[in-house]
Structures are given as structure tokens and as C-alpha cells.
Amino acid sequence: MSHEEQRAEVRDFLTHLEQERQLSPNTVKAYATDLRQLTTFLTEYLARSEWDWSDPDIDRLAFRGFMGWLERQGLSKRTIARRISATRTFFGHLHLEERLEADPTSAVRAPKVEKRLPEHLSEGDIREVFEAAERRAAENTLATTRELLILELLYGSGLRLGELHELDLSTVDRDSKLVRVMGKGRKERIVPVTDSTLVAMGRYEPRREEVIAKKETALLVNAQGSRLSRRSIQAAVGSCFEAAAGAQGLSSHALRHSFATHLMDAGADLLAVKELLGHESLSTTQIYTHTSKERLLSVYKDAHPRSE
Numbered sequence: 165m166s167h168e169e170q171r172a173e174v175r176d177f178l179t180h181l182e183q184e185r186q187l188s189p190n191t192v193k194a195y196a197t198d199l200r201q202l203t204t205f206l207t208e209y210l211a212r213s214e215w216d217w218s219d220p221d222i223d224r225l226a227f228r229g230f231m232g233w234l235e236r237q238g239l240s241k242r243t244i245a246r247r248i249s250a251t252r253t254f255f256g257h258l259h260l261e262e263r264l265e266a267d268p269t270s271a272v273r274a275p276k277v278e279k280r281l282p283e284h285l286s287e288g289d290i291r292e293v294f295e296a297a298e299r300r301a302a303e304n305t306l307a308t309t310r311e312l313l314i315l316e317l318l319y320g321s322g323l324r325l326g327e328l329h330e331l332d333l334s335t336v337d338r339d340s341k342l343v344r345v346m347g348k349g350r351k352e353r354i355v356p357v358t359d360s361t362l363v364a365m366g367r368y369e370p371r372r373e374e375v376i377a378k379k380e381t382a383l384l385v386n387a388q389g390s391r392l393s394r395r396s397i398q399a400a401v402g403s404c405f406e407a408a409a410g411a412q413g414l415s416s417h418a419l420r421h422s423f424a425t426h427l428m429d430a431g432a433d434l435l436a437v438k439e440l441l442g443h444e445s446l447s448t449t450q451i452y453t454h455t456s457k458e459r460l461l462s463v464y465k466d467a468h469p470r471s472e
Contacts, residue, residue: 173217174199177257186350188326198250205233217255218264227251227272241275248274284421289410290319296407301367306375309368310384310392311400316361317343318401318416322423322440323355324348325416329394332381333372338362347442355440421452428452 178196181187187195207213209229210221230251234244252269259267285293294315301312317323317331327345335344336357343357377389384392398416405411411418420441427437438449 170203170215170217173258173263174203174254177254180257188348194246195250195253198247199254201234201247202230202251202254205230209233217258223268224271227269231275245274248272283414283418284425285408285411285414285418287426289408290422290426292408293404293411297404301364304367304371306368306371306387307400309364309371311404313361313364313368314384314397314400315404315419316358316364318419319423320358320361321345321355322420324420324442325394325397328384329392329397331383333383334381336365336383338365345442348444351442353439353442424449424452 174196177199178192181195182189182192206215206222206226209226210219215222227248231244231248234247239247252267252272255264255267255269258264294312297308297312297315300308302308314328317328318325321343323331323343323345324347327347330346331343337343341357341359341362342354345353345355347353372385375387375389376385380389380391382391384397386392386396401416401419405414424437424441427440428434434446434449434453437452438446441449443449
């Protein structure tokens with residue numbers, strides 16, 4: 165199989181991810197990078213420029229070699245695990261499409277990766293961030309009222325940045341206090357919005373109307389009346405985070421993590437939090453139980469006279 169044929173197989177797979185599985189452009193791009201590295205390694209490992217994905221020498225030993233090759237490049241276990249996951253998904257796809265008789269990655273295991281507790285803000289930090297945002301919103305400008313609304317939706321409803329970016333004005337149902345969100349894989353979910361979010365919208369909308377471009381449906385708009393970019397949303401959050409020492413340097417995703425952590429700390433049901441976050445797997449949500457336990461242990465050690 166020529167280089168072009170090898171690339172064609174990968175292109176077909178990436179098209180499948182984009183069109184059928186409806187993964188985000190960034191996720192598809194990450195798969196492309198992972199498979200480009202796999203192709204580079206296999207060409208070096210097999211010591212020939214032309215080879216086929218069904219080559220019998222592409223076996224468990226080859227994939228162990230790939231992991232070693234990635235490790236020698238100084239990549240972290242987390243990155244290597246992602247490369248192996250992409251490799252397994254690709255070969256699994258080829259097998260399902262009957263382009264391979266068997267999946268050579270079925271017995272391959274990625275390196276174990278320690279689960280990192282997600283970065284989040286304490287309730288005190290959240291309070292400081294929102295108090296500062298409220299003071300700024302009192303200026304009644306497009307930027308400051310928009311900043312407060314961004315915080316309310318990211319923390320109050322646990323949205324991802326990309327989900328917030330895609331919201332239209334019509335997706336918020338004020339009467340029901342719900343917002344319709346298009347999550348990962350183009351899966352829709354309905355999430356509650358807080359009363360304070362609706363108040364923030366009421367302050368922001370008159371400023372939005374002053375700049376809105378014709379036929380623009382976006383909830384969040386810039387000074388030209390067009391949909392606000394993801395980068396601008398991130399910058400707005402970063403600016404608000406300057407108000408609290410514990411929030412400085414964190415990304416907008418920390419508000420989503422804080423949303424989940426504070427719900428768990430307050431005794432929320434794990435399955436309910438899973439649905440609110442739009443997670444496919446319960447195991448993804450369970451990391452917040454670890455965060456909650458860490459906090460409880462810290463409180464116990466600080467408060468109980470015999471904890472030492």
C-alpha cells in the first residue's frame with residue numbers, strides 16, 4: 165500500500181468521526197495528529213515505505229514498540245494513553261468496516277494514568293469573582309453585563325465553553341428556567357438556569373440590542389453585533405478571575421468543575437450531576453466524588469481534635 169493509500173484510509177476514518185460520530189473539529193484534529201505519529205513510527209519500525217494496515221508485522225509487539233517510541237520522545241503517560249486510544253479506535257473501525265480480518269490492538273493496553281482532580285474554585289473564590297463581576301456589571305456596558313452573564317451560565321449551569329459559545333438567544337426558556345444545550349457529539353440536553361442568570365440576561369439584553377447585527381441569533385455578541393468568539397469568552401473569564409487569588413491562572417473550564425464539585429459537596433445525586441454535565445459515562449462524573457472526599461478529609465483533619 166502506498167503512502168497515498170495509507171493516508172486515504174486515515175482520511176476516511178476522520179470523515180467518519182466528523183460526519184457520523186459528529187466529534188468536534190478539535191477532537192478530529194487530535195486524532196489526525198495521533199495517527200500521523202503512528203504512521204511515522206510504523207514506517208520506521210517496518211523499515212519500508214510501502215506497507216498495509218493489515219500487515220502481519222503490525223501486531224502487539226509493534227504497538228508496544230510504539231508506546232516505547234512515544235515515551236522516548238518525552239511524552240507524558242496521559243498523552244501516550246491518548247495516542248494508544250486513538251490507535252485502537254482507528255483499527256477497531258477498520259475491522260468493523262471489514263478492511264481487516266482481525267483487530268491487532270484488541271490485546272493492547274495503554275499505560276495507567278493517575279486521575280487528576282479537576283481544578284476548581286472554592287466557594288469563597290466564587291463569591292469574590294461574582295461580587296467583582298456584579299460591581300463591573302453596574303457600569304451597564306455591553307462588555308461588563310456580558311461578563312456577568314458568561315459567569316452565570318458557566319458556573320450556574322455547568323456549561324462547557326464551546327456549548328456557551330453556540331447558544332442562541334432562543335435556546336433560553338425564561339418561563340421554564342431552562343436552557344437547551346448542544347453538547348459533545350451533537351447531543352442535546354436541557355439544563356436549568358438560575359434566577360441570577362435570568363437577572364443577568366435582563367441587564368445584558370438592552371446592551372445586546374444596541375449592537376446586534378441583522379439576523380444574528382447568538383446570545384453572546386461582540387461590539388460589532390456578531391457572535392462572540394471562544395477566545396473572547398475565555399479572555400472575559402480570565403479578566404473576572406483576577407478578582408480572586410484562588411482563581412487566577414485557571415481556565416473557564418474551572419467554573420464547570422466548580423459547578424460539579426459544589427453540587428457533590430452539597431450531597432447532589434451522582435446520576436443527576438452526570439446528566440447535568442452531559443457525560444456519557446458515569447465514571448467520568450465519579451472523579452468529582454474524589455474531589456468531594458478530598459475536601460471532607462481536609463475539613464476533618466483541620467477540625468477534629470484527634471485527627472492527627
